[in-house]
Amino acid sequence: MAVRDIWWVTRRLTRSRPVDDRPDRATEVFLAHRNLLFTIAYEMLGSAADAEDVLQETWLRWAGVDLDEIREQRAYLVRITTRQALARLRVLGRRKESYVGSWLPEPLLTAPDVAEDVELADSVSMAVLLVLETLAPTERAVFVLREVFDLPYEEIAEAVDKSPAAVRQIAHRARAHVAARRPREVVSAAETRSALAAFQRAAETGDLQGLLDILAPEVVLLGDGGGIKQAVPRPIVGADKVARLLIGGFGRVAELMSFRPTQVNGHPALVVHQDGELDTVVAVRIDDGRITGLYAVRNPEKLSHMAREHTLSRFA
Template sequence: MAGTSETAHEDRGPSSSPDPATAAFVAHRNLLFTVAYEMLGSAADAEDVLQETWLRWAGVDLDMVRDQRAYLVRITTRQALIRLRTLGRRKESYVGSWLPEPLLTAPDVAEDVELADSVSMAMLLVLETLAPTERAVFVLREVFDLSYDEIAEAVDKTPAAVRQIVHRARAHVTARRPRGVVSPAETRDALAAFQRAVETGEMQNLLDILAPDVVFLGDGGGIKQAVPRPVVGSDTVARLLAVGFDRIRAEMSVEPVQVNGAPALVLRLDGEVDTVMALRIDDGLITGLYAVRNPEKLSHMQRETALRR
Protein backbone atom coordinates (compact mmCIF):
# COMPACT_ATOMS: atom_id res chain seq x y z
CA MET A 1 0.00 0.00 0.00
CA ALA A 2 1.80 3.07 -1.24
CA GLY A 3 0.04 5.40 1.18
CA THR A 4 0.91 3.20 4.13
CA SER A 5 4.60 2.85 3.36
CA GLU A 6 4.88 6.58 2.64
CA THR A 7 3.18 7.37 5.94
CA ALA A 8 5.45 4.97 7.75
CA HIS A 9 8.57 6.62 6.28
CA GLU A 10 7.65 10.21 7.16
CA ASP A 11 10.34 12.24 9.00
CA ARG A 12 13.07 9.69 8.19
CA GLY A 13 16.34 10.55 6.54
CA PRO A 14 16.87 9.43 2.94
CA SER A 15 19.47 6.82 3.94
CA SER A 16 17.75 5.40 7.03
CA SER A 17 16.21 1.95 6.88
CA PRO A 18 12.57 1.35 7.89
CA ASP A 19 11.72 0.37 11.44
CA PRO A 20 10.97 -3.35 12.08
CA ALA A 21 7.17 -2.89 12.04
CA THR A 22 7.27 -1.14 8.66
CA ALA A 23 9.71 -3.65 7.23
CA ALA A 24 7.51 -6.58 8.27
CA PHE A 25 4.37 -4.96 6.88
CA VAL A 26 6.00 -4.13 3.54
CA ALA A 27 7.43 -7.65 3.27
CA HIS A 28 3.95 -9.19 3.60
CA ARG A 29 1.91 -6.44 1.94
CA ASN A 30 1.12 -8.30 -1.30
CA LEU A 31 0.04 -11.38 0.64
CA LEU A 32 -2.21 -9.29 2.90
CA PHE A 33 -3.75 -7.53 -0.10
CA THR A 34 -4.46 -10.89 -1.74
CA VAL A 35 -6.13 -12.21 1.43
CA ALA A 36 -8.33 -9.12 1.68
CA TYR A 37 -9.14 -9.06 -2.03
CA GLU A 38 -10.14 -12.74 -2.11
CA MET A 39 -12.48 -12.15 0.79
CA LEU A 40 -13.98 -8.93 -0.58
CA GLY A 41 -13.74 -9.06 -4.38
CA SER A 42 -12.96 -5.34 -4.28
CA ALA A 43 -9.48 -3.85 -4.62
CA ALA A 44 -10.60 -0.52 -3.20
CA ASP A 45 -12.00 -2.18 -0.09
CA ALA A 46 -8.93 -4.40 0.18
CA GLU A 47 -6.74 -1.27 0.22
CA ASP A 48 -8.90 0.18 3.01
CA VAL A 49 -8.50 -3.04 4.97
CA LEU A 50 -4.72 -2.83 4.59
CA GLN A 51 -4.81 0.73 5.92
CA GLU A 52 -6.72 -0.48 8.99
CA THR A 53 -4.30 -3.39 9.34
CA TRP A 54 -1.32 -1.04 9.29
CA LEU A 55 -2.84 1.24 11.94
CA ARG A 56 -3.31 -1.72 14.29
CA TRP A 57 0.03 -3.32 13.45
CA ALA A 58 1.90 -0.07 14.14
CA GLY A 59 0.73 -0.22 17.77
CA VAL A 60 1.74 -3.85 18.39
CA ASP A 61 4.67 -4.76 20.65
CA LEU A 62 6.72 -6.86 18.24
CA ASP A 63 8.53 -8.57 21.11
CA MET A 64 5.22 -10.29 21.91
CA VAL A 65 4.70 -11.57 18.34
CA ARG A 66 5.96 -15.09 17.58
CA ASP A 67 4.94 -15.23 13.90
CA GLN A 68 4.64 -11.84 12.20
CA ARG A 69 3.07 -13.24 9.02
CA ALA A 70 0.34 -15.09 10.93
CA TYR A 71 -0.30 -12.07 13.15
CA LEU A 72 -0.67 -9.73 10.18
CA VAL A 73 -2.96 -12.18 8.39
CA ARG A 74 -5.08 -12.38 11.54
CA ILE A 75 -5.49 -8.59 11.70
CA THR A 76 -6.27 -8.42 7.98
CA THR A 77 -8.84 -11.22 8.21
CA ARG A 78 -10.67 -9.60 11.09
CA GLN A 79 -10.79 -6.24 9.34
CA ALA A 80 -11.91 -7.90 6.09
CA LEU A 81 -14.74 -9.70 7.91
CA ILE A 82 -15.99 -6.37 9.27
CA ARG A 83 -15.83 -4.86 5.78
CA LEU A 84 -17.41 -7.95 4.18
CA ARG A 85 -20.55 -7.58 6.29
CA THR A 86 -20.80 -3.92 5.28
CA LEU A 87 -20.34 -4.85 1.63
CA GLY A 88 -23.15 -7.40 1.92
CA ARG A 89 -25.57 -4.64 2.86
CA ARG A 90 -24.25 -2.45 0.03
CA LYS A 91 -24.70 -5.20 -2.56
CA GLU A 92 -28.37 -5.59 -1.62
CA SER A 93 -29.04 -2.20 -3.25
CA TYR A 94 -26.57 -2.65 -6.14
CA VAL A 95 -28.09 -2.01 -9.58
CA GLY A 96 -27.93 -5.12 -11.79
CA SER A 97 -25.42 -7.95 -11.44
CA TRP A 98 -22.45 -7.44 -9.10
CA LEU A 99 -19.06 -8.63 -10.38
CA PRO A 100 -15.69 -8.53 -8.62
CA GLU A 101 -13.35 -5.64 -9.38
CA PRO A 102 -10.99 -6.82 -12.16
CA LEU A 103 -7.23 -6.65 -11.59
CA LEU A 104 -4.62 -6.49 -14.33
CA THR A 105 -2.19 -9.21 -13.26
CA ALA A 106 1.33 -10.21 -14.24
CA PRO A 107 2.12 -13.53 -15.99
CA ASP A 108 3.49 -15.00 -12.75
CA VAL A 109 -0.02 -15.07 -11.28
CA ALA A 110 -1.26 -17.28 -14.12
CA GLU A 111 1.78 -19.54 -13.64
CA ASP A 112 0.71 -20.25 -10.04
CA VAL A 113 -2.28 -22.43 -10.94
CA GLU A 114 -3.78 -22.50 -7.45
CA LEU A 115 -3.47 -18.75 -6.98
CA ALA A 116 -4.90 -18.02 -10.44
CA ASP A 117 -7.85 -20.32 -9.76
CA SER A 118 -8.54 -18.70 -6.40
CA VAL A 119 -8.65 -15.12 -7.75
CA SER A 120 -10.46 -15.88 -11.03
CA MET A 121 -13.78 -14.17 -11.63
CA ALA A 122 -15.50 -17.55 -11.64
CA MET A 123 -14.06 -18.55 -8.25
CA LEU A 124 -14.69 -15.16 -6.63
CA LEU A 125 -18.33 -15.45 -7.67
CA VAL A 126 -18.46 -18.91 -6.07
CA LEU A 127 -16.94 -17.48 -2.89
CA GLU A 128 -19.70 -14.85 -2.91
CA THR A 129 -22.19 -17.65 -2.16
CA LEU A 130 -20.44 -18.47 1.15
CA ALA A 131 -21.26 -16.80 4.46
CA PRO A 132 -18.54 -14.33 5.58
CA THR A 133 -16.87 -16.63 8.12
CA GLU A 134 -17.05 -19.59 5.72
CA ARG A 135 -15.40 -17.49 3.05
CA ALA A 136 -12.60 -16.39 5.37
CA VAL A 137 -11.95 -19.90 6.63
CA PHE A 138 -11.97 -21.41 3.13
CA VAL A 139 -9.60 -18.78 1.73
CA LEU A 140 -7.14 -19.04 4.63
CA ARG A 141 -7.06 -22.84 4.55
CA GLU A 142 -7.41 -23.76 0.89
CA VAL A 143 -5.50 -20.88 -0.68
CA PHE A 144 -2.99 -19.78 1.95
CA ASP A 145 -2.61 -23.08 3.79
CA LEU A 146 -2.83 -21.63 7.28
CA SER A 147 -3.10 -24.11 10.14
CA TYR A 148 -6.44 -24.71 11.83
CA ASP A 149 -5.07 -23.09 15.00
CA GLU A 150 -4.03 -19.95 13.09
CA ILE A 151 -7.41 -19.71 11.37
CA ALA A 152 -9.22 -20.25 14.67
CA GLU A 153 -7.44 -17.22 16.14
CA ALA A 154 -8.24 -15.12 13.07
CA VAL A 155 -11.99 -15.85 13.10
CA ASP A 156 -12.52 -16.34 16.85
CA LYS A 157 -13.57 -19.99 16.56
CA THR A 158 -12.19 -23.19 18.03
CA PRO A 159 -9.94 -25.34 15.81
CA ALA A 160 -12.62 -28.05 15.85
CA ALA A 161 -15.23 -25.57 14.63
CA VAL A 162 -12.85 -24.37 11.91
CA ARG A 163 -12.39 -27.95 10.67
CA GLN A 164 -16.16 -28.32 10.34
CA ILE A 165 -16.48 -25.00 8.51
CA VAL A 166 -13.67 -25.95 6.12
CA HIS A 167 -15.35 -29.26 5.35
CA ARG A 168 -18.70 -27.59 4.69
CA ALA A 169 -17.23 -24.73 2.61
CA ARG A 170 -15.05 -27.12 0.59
CA ALA A 171 -18.08 -29.24 -0.37
CA HIS A 172 -20.02 -26.10 -1.30
CA VAL A 173 -17.22 -24.72 -3.48
CA THR A 174 -16.40 -28.08 -5.13
CA ALA A 175 -19.98 -28.38 -6.37
CA ARG A 176 -19.80 -24.95 -8.02
CA ARG A 177 -16.18 -24.34 -9.03
CA PRO A 178 -14.84 -24.44 -12.62
CA ARG A 179 -14.80 -27.94 -14.09
CA GLY A 180 -11.06 -28.48 -14.37
CA VAL A 181 -7.64 -27.14 -15.23
CA VAL A 182 -7.31 -25.68 -18.73
CA SER A 183 -3.97 -25.89 -20.52
CA PRO A 184 -2.25 -22.62 -21.50
CA ALA A 185 -2.58 -23.59 -25.17
CA GLU A 186 -6.34 -24.07 -24.85
CA THR A 187 -6.59 -20.74 -23.08
CA ARG A 188 -4.60 -18.90 -25.77
CA ASP A 189 -6.56 -20.50 -28.59
CA ALA A 190 -9.95 -19.72 -27.02
CA LEU A 191 -9.01 -16.12 -26.27
CA ALA A 192 -7.61 -15.56 -29.78
CA ALA A 193 -10.73 -17.06 -31.37
CA PHE A 194 -12.99 -14.92 -29.21
CA GLN A 195 -11.00 -11.79 -30.04
CA ARG A 196 -11.31 -12.50 -33.79
CA ALA A 197 -15.05 -13.03 -33.42
CA VAL A 198 -15.42 -9.74 -31.51
CA GLU A 199 -13.38 -7.80 -34.07
CA THR A 200 -15.04 -9.28 -37.15
CA GLY A 201 -18.58 -9.68 -35.87
CA GLU A 202 -18.93 -13.07 -37.51
CA MET A 203 -21.86 -14.79 -35.76
CA GLN A 204 -20.69 -18.29 -36.58
CA ASN A 205 -17.25 -17.60 -35.13
CA LEU A 206 -18.91 -16.60 -31.88
CA LEU A 207 -21.09 -19.70 -31.84
CA ASP A 208 -18.08 -21.92 -32.50
CA ILE A 209 -16.25 -20.73 -29.36
CA LEU A 210 -19.20 -20.47 -26.93
CA ALA A 211 -20.30 -23.49 -24.89
CA PRO A 212 -24.01 -24.35 -25.30
CA ASP A 213 -24.68 -23.37 -21.65
CA VAL A 214 -22.45 -20.27 -21.60
CA VAL A 215 -23.44 -17.60 -19.06
CA PHE A 216 -22.93 -13.88 -19.68
CA LEU A 217 -22.90 -11.42 -16.77
CA GLY A 218 -22.60 -7.65 -17.07
CA ASP A 219 -21.83 -5.11 -14.36
CA GLY A 220 -22.53 -1.46 -15.10
CA GLY A 221 -23.27 -0.50 -11.50
CA GLY A 222 -26.17 1.67 -12.65
CA ILE A 223 -23.62 4.00 -14.28
CA LYS A 224 -23.04 2.27 -17.64
CA GLN A 225 -25.52 0.20 -19.61
CA ALA A 226 -25.25 -3.54 -18.92
CA VAL A 227 -27.51 -6.58 -19.02
CA PRO A 228 -29.58 -6.47 -15.81
CA ARG A 229 -29.48 -10.21 -15.19
CA PRO A 230 -27.52 -13.26 -16.41
CA VAL A 231 -27.94 -14.25 -20.07
CA VAL A 232 -27.68 -17.99 -20.71
CA GLY A 233 -27.17 -20.04 -23.90
CA SER A 234 -24.80 -19.72 -26.85
CA ASP A 235 -27.41 -18.47 -29.35
CA THR A 236 -28.69 -15.72 -27.05
CA VAL A 237 -25.25 -14.65 -25.88
CA ALA A 238 -23.84 -14.62 -29.43
CA ARG A 239 -26.69 -12.40 -30.67
CA LEU A 240 -26.26 -10.06 -27.71
CA LEU A 241 -22.53 -9.70 -28.35
CA ALA A 242 -22.89 -9.34 -32.10
CA VAL A 243 -25.42 -6.51 -31.77
CA GLY A 244 -23.44 -4.77 -29.03
CA PHE A 245 -20.12 -4.87 -30.83
CA ASP A 246 -21.64 -3.86 -34.17
CA ARG A 247 -22.65 -0.54 -32.64
CA ILE A 248 -19.15 0.36 -31.42
CA ARG A 249 -16.78 -1.62 -33.67
CA ALA A 250 -15.62 1.43 -35.62
CA GLU A 251 -14.58 3.26 -32.44
CA MET A 252 -13.28 0.37 -30.32
CA SER A 253 -9.92 -1.27 -29.87
CA VAL A 254 -9.48 -4.71 -28.33
CA GLU A 255 -6.46 -5.94 -26.35
CA PRO A 256 -5.87 -9.38 -24.84
CA VAL A 257 -4.68 -9.21 -21.22
CA GLN A 258 -4.44 -11.26 -18.04
CA VAL A 259 -7.16 -10.32 -15.55
CA ASN A 260 -7.15 -12.05 -12.17
CA GLY A 261 -4.72 -14.59 -13.58
CA ALA A 262 -7.04 -15.56 -16.44
CA PRO A 263 -7.56 -14.54 -20.08
CA ALA A 264 -9.55 -11.40 -20.75
CA LEU A 265 -10.12 -8.66 -23.28
CA VAL A 266 -9.95 -4.94 -22.61
CA LEU A 267 -12.24 -2.89 -24.84
CA ARG A 268 -11.30 0.75 -25.24
CA LEU A 269 -13.35 3.55 -26.74
CA ASP A 270 -11.40 6.68 -27.71
CA GLY A 271 -8.41 5.25 -25.86
CA GLU A 272 -10.24 4.90 -22.53
CA VAL A 273 -11.02 1.55 -20.90
CA ASP A 274 -14.75 0.96 -21.43
CA THR A 275 -15.21 -2.75 -20.66
CA VAL A 276 -13.15 -5.54 -19.16
CA MET A 277 -14.42 -8.92 -20.35
CA ALA A 278 -13.03 -11.87 -18.43
CA LEU A 279 -13.47 -15.41 -19.71
CA ARG A 280 -14.03 -18.76 -18.07
CA ILE A 281 -12.89 -21.61 -20.32
CA ASP A 282 -13.75 -25.29 -19.93
CA ASP A 283 -12.82 -28.01 -22.46
CA GLY A 284 -11.69 -25.41 -24.98
CA LEU A 285 -15.01 -23.51 -24.97
CA ILE A 286 -16.07 -20.33 -23.20
CA THR A 287 -18.51 -21.19 -20.41
CA GLY A 288 -18.50 -17.82 -18.65
CA LEU A 289 -18.23 -14.21 -19.82
CA TYR A 290 -17.94 -11.46 -17.22
CA ALA A 291 -18.19 -7.91 -18.58
CA VAL A 292 -17.31 -5.18 -16.09
CA ARG A 293 -18.30 -1.70 -17.27
CA ASN A 294 -18.79 0.12 -13.98
CA PRO A 295 -16.09 2.82 -14.24
CA GLU A 296 -15.65 2.79 -10.45
CA LYS A 297 -14.27 -0.75 -10.79
CA LEU A 298 -11.78 -0.15 -13.61
CA SER A 299 -9.05 1.87 -11.89
CA HIS A 300 -6.84 -1.20 -11.29
CA MET A 301 -6.63 -1.85 -15.04
CA GLN A 302 -4.03 0.91 -15.49
CA ARG A 303 -1.17 -1.02 -13.86
CA GLU A 304 -0.42 -4.59 -12.81
CA THR A 305 -1.39 -5.63 -9.29
CA ALA A 306 0.98 -7.94 -7.43
CA LEU A 307 -0.77 -10.92 -5.85
CA ARG A 308 1.00 -13.42 -3.59
CA ARG A 309 0.28 -16.53 -1.55
Protein backbone atom coordinates in the same frame (compact mmCIF):
# COMPACT_ATOMS: atom_id res chain seq x y z
CA MET B 1 -2.99 5.91 0.09
CA ALA B 2 -0.05 3.55 -0.43
CA VAL B 3 1.54 1.74 2.50
CA ARG B 4 4.71 3.84 2.28
CA ASP B 5 2.56 6.99 2.35
CA ILE B 6 0.83 5.72 5.50
CA TRP B 7 4.25 5.17 7.06
CA TRP B 8 5.37 8.71 6.29
CA VAL B 9 2.11 10.23 7.56
CA THR B 10 2.32 8.21 10.77
CA ARG B 11 5.92 9.21 11.35
CA ARG B 12 5.25 12.88 10.70
CA LEU B 13 2.22 12.92 12.98
CA THR B 14 3.85 11.13 15.89
CA ARG B 15 7.27 12.81 15.65
CA SER B 16 8.41 10.11 18.07
CA ARG B 17 11.82 9.95 16.40
CA PRO B 18 13.63 11.73 13.56
CA VAL B 19 12.14 11.19 10.13
CA ASP B 20 14.55 9.76 7.59
CA ASP B 21 14.28 7.62 4.49
CA ARG B 22 14.86 4.30 6.25
CA PRO B 23 11.78 2.21 7.14
CA ASP B 24 11.53 1.31 10.80
CA ARG B 25 11.27 -2.31 11.93
CA ALA B 26 7.46 -2.40 11.95
CA THR B 27 7.31 -1.00 8.43
CA GLU B 28 9.90 -3.45 7.12
CA VAL B 29 7.93 -6.40 8.51
CA PHE B 30 4.67 -5.06 7.12
CA LEU B 31 6.09 -4.44 3.66
CA ALA B 32 7.64 -7.92 3.63
CA HIS B 33 4.13 -9.39 4.07
CA ARG B 34 2.18 -6.84 2.05
CA ASN B 35 1.55 -8.94 -1.07
CA LEU B 36 0.35 -11.87 1.04
CA LEU B 37 -1.98 -9.66 3.10
CA PHE B 38 -3.38 -7.93 0.02
CA THR B 39 -4.05 -11.30 -1.63
CA ILE B 40 -5.90 -12.59 1.44
CA ALA B 41 -8.02 -9.43 1.62
CA TYR B 42 -8.75 -9.45 -2.11
CA GLU B 43 -9.78 -13.12 -2.13
CA MET B 44 -12.11 -12.48 0.80
CA LEU B 45 -13.64 -9.31 -0.66
CA GLY B 46 -13.39 -9.52 -4.45
CA SER B 47 -12.57 -5.82 -4.42
CA ALA B 48 -9.08 -4.38 -4.78
CA ALA B 49 -10.18 -0.98 -3.47
CA ASP B 50 -11.62 -2.51 -0.32
CA ALA B 51 -8.57 -4.76 0.04
CA GLU B 52 -6.36 -1.66 -0.01
CA ASP B 53 -8.56 -0.10 2.69
CA VAL B 54 -8.20 -3.26 4.79
CA LEU B 55 -4.42 -3.04 4.45
CA GLN B 56 -4.48 0.56 5.67
CA GLU B 57 -6.53 -0.46 8.69
CA THR B 58 -4.18 -3.38 9.30
CA TRP B 59 -1.15 -1.10 9.15
CA LEU B 60 -2.63 1.36 11.65
CA ARG B 61 -3.20 -1.45 14.13
CA TRP B 62 0.17 -3.05 13.41
CA ALA B 63 2.00 0.25 13.94
CA GLY B 64 0.71 0.37 17.51
CA VAL B 65 1.92 -3.05 18.69
CA ASP B 66 5.11 -3.90 20.55
CA LEU B 67 6.98 -6.16 18.13
CA ASP B 68 9.01 -7.67 20.95
CA GLU B 69 5.80 -9.20 22.30
CA ILE B 70 4.78 -10.76 18.95
CA ARG B 71 6.10 -14.30 18.55
CA GLU B 72 4.62 -15.03 15.11
CA GLN B 73 4.56 -11.78 13.13
CA ARG B 74 3.09 -13.32 9.98
CA ALA B 75 0.27 -15.00 11.90
CA TYR B 76 -0.45 -11.78 13.79
CA LEU B 77 -0.67 -9.73 10.57
CA VAL B 78 -2.86 -12.36 8.90
CA ARG B 79 -5.15 -12.32 11.94
CA ILE B 80 -5.56 -8.53 11.82
CA THR B 81 -6.15 -8.56 8.06
CA THR B 82 -8.70 -11.37 8.28
CA ARG B 83 -10.68 -9.66 11.01
CA GLN B 84 -10.70 -6.35 9.16
CA ALA B 85 -11.72 -8.09 5.94
CA LEU B 86 -14.54 -9.93 7.71
CA ALA B 87 -15.89 -6.65 9.05
CA ARG B 88 -15.64 -5.09 5.59
CA LEU B 89 -17.22 -8.17 3.97
CA ARG B 90 -20.35 -7.81 6.09
CA VAL B 91 -20.65 -4.14 5.07
CA LEU B 92 -20.17 -5.06 1.42
CA GLY B 93 -22.93 -7.64 1.71
CA ARG B 94 -25.39 -4.90 2.64
CA ARG B 95 -24.06 -2.71 -0.18
CA LYS B 96 -24.50 -5.44 -2.77
CA GLU B 97 -28.16 -5.81 -1.86
CA SER B 98 -28.80 -2.39 -3.42
CA TYR B 99 -26.26 -2.73 -6.26
CA VAL B 100 -27.66 -1.93 -9.70
CA GLY B 101 -27.54 -5.00 -11.93
CA SER B 102 -25.12 -7.89 -11.55
CA TRP B 103 -22.16 -7.51 -9.18
CA LEU B 104 -18.82 -8.81 -10.44
CA PRO B 105 -15.44 -8.88 -8.67
CA GLU B 106 -13.06 -6.04 -9.38
CA PRO B 107 -10.57 -7.15 -12.07
CA LEU B 108 -6.83 -6.89 -11.43
CA LEU B 109 -4.08 -6.49 -13.98
CA THR B 110 -1.73 -9.14 -12.65
CA ALA B 111 1.99 -9.74 -13.04
CA PRO B 112 3.03 -12.77 -15.15
CA ASP B 113 4.29 -14.70 -12.12
CA VAL B 114 0.75 -14.91 -10.74
CA ALA B 115 -0.19 -17.24 -13.60
CA GLU B 116 2.80 -19.45 -12.78
CA ASP B 117 1.24 -20.35 -9.41
CA VAL B 118 -1.62 -22.43 -10.80
CA GLU B 119 -3.44 -22.79 -7.48
CA LEU B 120 -3.27 -19.06 -6.81
CA ALA B 121 -4.38 -18.13 -10.33
CA ASP B 122 -7.32 -20.53 -10.07
CA SER B 123 -8.37 -19.12 -6.72
CA VAL B 124 -8.48 -15.50 -7.99
CA SER B 125 -10.17 -16.28 -11.31
CA MET B 126 -13.42 -14.45 -11.89
CA ALA B 127 -15.33 -17.76 -11.93
CA VAL B 128 -13.99 -18.92 -8.55
CA LEU B 129 -14.38 -15.49 -6.92
CA LEU B 130 -18.03 -15.60 -7.92
CA VAL B 131 -18.37 -19.02 -6.31
CA LEU B 132 -16.81 -17.61 -3.11
CA GLU B 133 -19.54 -14.95 -3.15
CA THR B 134 -22.04 -17.70 -2.35
CA LEU B 135 -20.33 -18.47 0.98
CA ALA B 136 -21.17 -16.82 4.28
CA PRO B 137 -18.43 -14.40 5.48
CA THR B 138 -16.85 -16.77 8.02
CA GLU B 139 -17.06 -19.69 5.59
CA ARG B 140 -15.30 -17.61 2.96
CA ALA B 141 -12.53 -16.60 5.37
CA VAL B 142 -11.97 -20.18 6.51
CA PHE B 143 -11.99 -21.53 2.95
CA VAL B 144 -9.53 -18.92 1.70
CA LEU B 145 -7.13 -19.31 4.63
CA ARG B 146 -7.21 -23.10 4.56
CA GLU B 147 -7.60 -24.07 0.91
CA VAL B 148 -5.62 -21.28 -0.72
CA PHE B 149 -3.03 -20.39 1.91
CA ASP B 150 -2.88 -23.74 3.71
CA LEU B 151 -2.88 -22.20 7.18
CA PRO B 152 -3.22 -24.55 10.16
CA TYR B 153 -6.68 -24.82 11.74
CA GLU B 154 -5.38 -23.39 15.02
CA GLU B 155 -4.16 -20.23 13.31
CA ILE B 156 -7.41 -19.84 11.37
CA ALA B 157 -9.37 -20.31 14.60
CA GLU B 158 -7.54 -17.33 16.11
CA ALA B 159 -8.30 -15.21 13.06
CA VAL B 160 -12.05 -15.95 12.91
CA ASP B 161 -12.61 -16.29 16.66
CA LYS B 162 -13.79 -19.90 16.52
CA SER B 163 -12.52 -23.13 18.06
CA PRO B 164 -10.26 -25.33 15.91
CA ALA B 165 -12.96 -28.01 15.91
CA ALA B 166 -15.54 -25.52 14.62
CA VAL B 167 -13.11 -24.32 11.96
CA ARG B 168 -12.61 -27.89 10.73
CA GLN B 169 -16.37 -28.30 10.32
CA ILE B 170 -16.70 -24.94 8.55
CA ALA B 171 -13.80 -25.81 6.23
CA HIS B 172 -15.37 -29.16 5.33
CA ARG B 173 -18.73 -27.55 4.60
CA ALA B 174 -17.20 -24.70 2.56
CA ARG B 175 -14.97 -27.08 0.60
CA ALA B 176 -17.95 -29.19 -0.45
CA HIS B 177 -19.97 -26.09 -1.36
CA VAL B 178 -17.20 -24.68 -3.56
CA ALA B 179 -16.34 -28.03 -5.16
CA ALA B 180 -19.92 -28.40 -6.39
CA ARG B 181 -19.86 -25.01 -8.10
CA ARG B 182 -16.32 -24.24 -9.28
CA PRO B 183 -15.03 -25.09 -12.79
CA ARG B 184 -14.55 -28.82 -13.24
CA GLU B 185 -10.87 -28.55 -14.12
CA VAL B 186 -8.04 -26.04 -14.28
CA VAL B 187 -7.76 -24.87 -17.89
CA SER B 188 -4.33 -24.07 -19.32
CA ALA B 189 -3.44 -20.52 -20.28
CA ALA B 190 -2.88 -21.67 -23.87
CA GLU B 191 -6.42 -23.06 -24.10
CA THR B 192 -7.88 -19.87 -22.65
CA ARG B 193 -5.86 -17.70 -25.05
CA SER B 194 -7.07 -19.79 -27.98
CA ALA B 195 -10.71 -19.43 -26.95
CA LEU B 196 -10.30 -15.70 -26.39
CA ALA B 197 -8.62 -15.25 -29.76
CA ALA B 198 -11.54 -16.98 -31.48
CA PHE B 199 -13.98 -14.84 -29.48
CA GLN B 200 -12.07 -11.67 -30.38
CA ARG B 201 -11.98 -12.47 -34.11
CA ALA B 202 -15.70 -13.13 -34.18
CA ALA B 203 -16.53 -10.00 -32.19
CA GLU B 204 -14.33 -7.74 -34.31
CA THR B 205 -15.71 -9.06 -37.60
CA GLY B 206 -19.32 -9.51 -36.56
CA ASP B 207 -19.11 -13.24 -37.24
CA LEU B 208 -22.21 -14.69 -35.59
CA GLN B 209 -21.34 -18.28 -36.49
CA GLY B 210 -17.81 -17.78 -35.16
CA LEU B 211 -19.25 -16.77 -31.81
CA LEU B 212 -21.66 -19.69 -31.78
CA ASP B 213 -18.75 -22.04 -32.44
CA ILE B 214 -16.74 -20.88 -29.42
CA LEU B 215 -19.65 -20.34 -26.99
CA ALA B 216 -20.95 -23.36 -25.10
CA PRO B 217 -24.72 -23.93 -25.54
CA GLU B 218 -25.33 -23.04 -21.86
CA VAL B 219 -22.99 -20.02 -21.77
CA VAL B 220 -23.87 -17.28 -19.26
CA LEU B 221 -23.08 -13.61 -19.85
CA LEU B 222 -22.82 -11.32 -16.81
CA GLY B 223 -22.32 -7.57 -17.15
CA ASP B 224 -21.42 -5.12 -14.39
CA GLY B 225 -22.02 -1.45 -15.12
CA GLY B 226 -22.79 -0.51 -11.53
CA GLY B 227 -25.59 1.79 -12.69
CA ILE B 228 -22.92 4.04 -14.27
CA LYS B 229 -22.35 2.31 -17.61
CA GLN B 230 -24.90 0.39 -19.63
CA ALA B 231 -24.72 -3.37 -19.06
CA VAL B 232 -27.08 -6.32 -19.20
CA PRO B 233 -29.24 -5.96 -16.07
CA ARG B 234 -29.46 -9.70 -15.45
CA PRO B 235 -27.62 -12.82 -16.63
CA ILE B 236 -28.13 -13.76 -20.30
CA VAL B 237 -28.16 -17.53 -20.81
CA GLY B 238 -27.70 -19.49 -24.03
CA ALA B 239 -25.28 -19.25 -26.94
CA ASP B 240 -27.75 -17.83 -29.45
CA LYS B 241 -28.99 -15.07 -27.13
CA VAL B 242 -25.50 -14.13 -26.01
CA ALA B 243 -24.01 -14.16 -29.52
CA ARG B 244 -26.78 -12.01 -31.02
CA LEU B 245 -26.60 -9.55 -28.12
CA LEU B 246 -22.84 -9.19 -28.51
CA ILE B 247 -22.93 -8.83 -32.29
CA GLY B 248 -25.62 -6.16 -31.96
CA GLY B 249 -23.76 -4.30 -29.23
CA PHE B 250 -20.35 -4.41 -30.89
CA GLY B 251 -21.78 -3.62 -34.30
CA ARG B 252 -23.18 -0.26 -33.20
CA VAL B 253 -19.80 1.08 -32.10
CA ALA B 254 -17.36 -1.24 -33.90
CA GLU B 255 -15.38 1.59 -35.49
CA LEU B 256 -14.70 3.10 -32.05
CA MET B 257 -13.63 -0.11 -30.33
CA SER B 258 -10.39 -2.00 -30.02
CA PHE B 259 -9.65 -5.32 -28.28
CA ARG B 260 -6.38 -6.18 -26.58
CA PRO B 261 -5.40 -9.44 -24.88
CA THR B 262 -3.97 -9.05 -21.38
CA GLN B 263 -3.54 -10.89 -18.09
CA VAL B 264 -6.34 -10.37 -15.56
CA ASN B 265 -6.57 -12.20 -12.23
CA GLY B 266 -3.84 -14.57 -13.34
CA HIS B 267 -5.61 -15.58 -16.57
CA PRO B 268 -5.78 -14.38 -20.18
CA ALA B 269 -8.55 -11.82 -20.71
CA LEU B 270 -9.55 -9.03 -23.06
CA VAL B 271 -9.62 -5.32 -22.45
CA VAL B 272 -11.88 -3.26 -24.67
CA HIS B 273 -11.11 0.38 -25.40
CA GLN B 274 -13.63 2.78 -26.87
CA ASP B 275 -12.39 6.07 -28.29
CA GLY B 276 -9.03 5.24 -26.75
CA GLU B 277 -10.42 4.92 -23.21
CA LEU B 278 -10.65 1.71 -21.20
CA ASP B 279 -14.28 0.68 -21.43
CA THR B 280 -14.64 -3.01 -20.50
CA VAL B 281 -12.65 -5.91 -19.09
CA VAL B 282 -13.84 -9.29 -20.36
CA ALA B 283 -12.90 -12.42 -18.42
CA VAL B 284 -14.05 -15.91 -19.34
CA ARG B 285 -14.68 -19.33 -17.92
CA ILE B 286 -13.68 -22.25 -20.15
CA ASP B 287 -15.01 -25.80 -19.93
CA ASP B 288 -14.18 -28.49 -22.49
CA GLY B 289 -12.61 -25.95 -24.84
CA ARG B 290 -15.61 -23.62 -25.07
CA ILE B 291 -16.63 -20.48 -23.23
CA THR B 292 -19.23 -21.22 -20.54
CA GLY B 293 -18.98 -17.90 -18.70
CA LEU B 294 -18.45 -14.33 -19.95
CA TYR B 295 -17.82 -11.65 -17.33
CA ALA B 296 -17.87 -8.08 -18.65
CA VAL B 297 -16.91 -5.42 -16.10
CA ARG B 298 -17.79 -1.89 -17.27
CA ASN B 299 -18.26 -0.07 -13.98
CA PRO B 300 -15.48 2.57 -14.17
CA GLU B 301 -15.10 2.52 -10.39
CA LYS B 302 -13.92 -1.10 -10.72
CA LEU B 303 -11.40 -0.49 -13.50
CA SER B 304 -8.90 1.75 -11.71
CA HIS B 305 -6.69 -1.20 -10.74
CA MET B 306 -6.15 -2.01 -14.41
CA ALA B 307 -3.65 0.85 -14.60
CA ARG B 308 -0.75 -1.08 -13.04
CA GLU B 309 0.28 -4.68 -12.46
CA HIS B 310 -0.43 -6.29 -9.09
CA THR B 311 1.72 -8.96 -7.55
CA LEU B 312 -0.36 -11.50 -5.66
CA SER B 313 1.25 -14.07 -3.41
CA ARG B 314 0.38 -17.03 -1.19
CA PHE B 315 3.64 -16.55 0.67
CA ALA B 316 5.31 -13.71 2.56
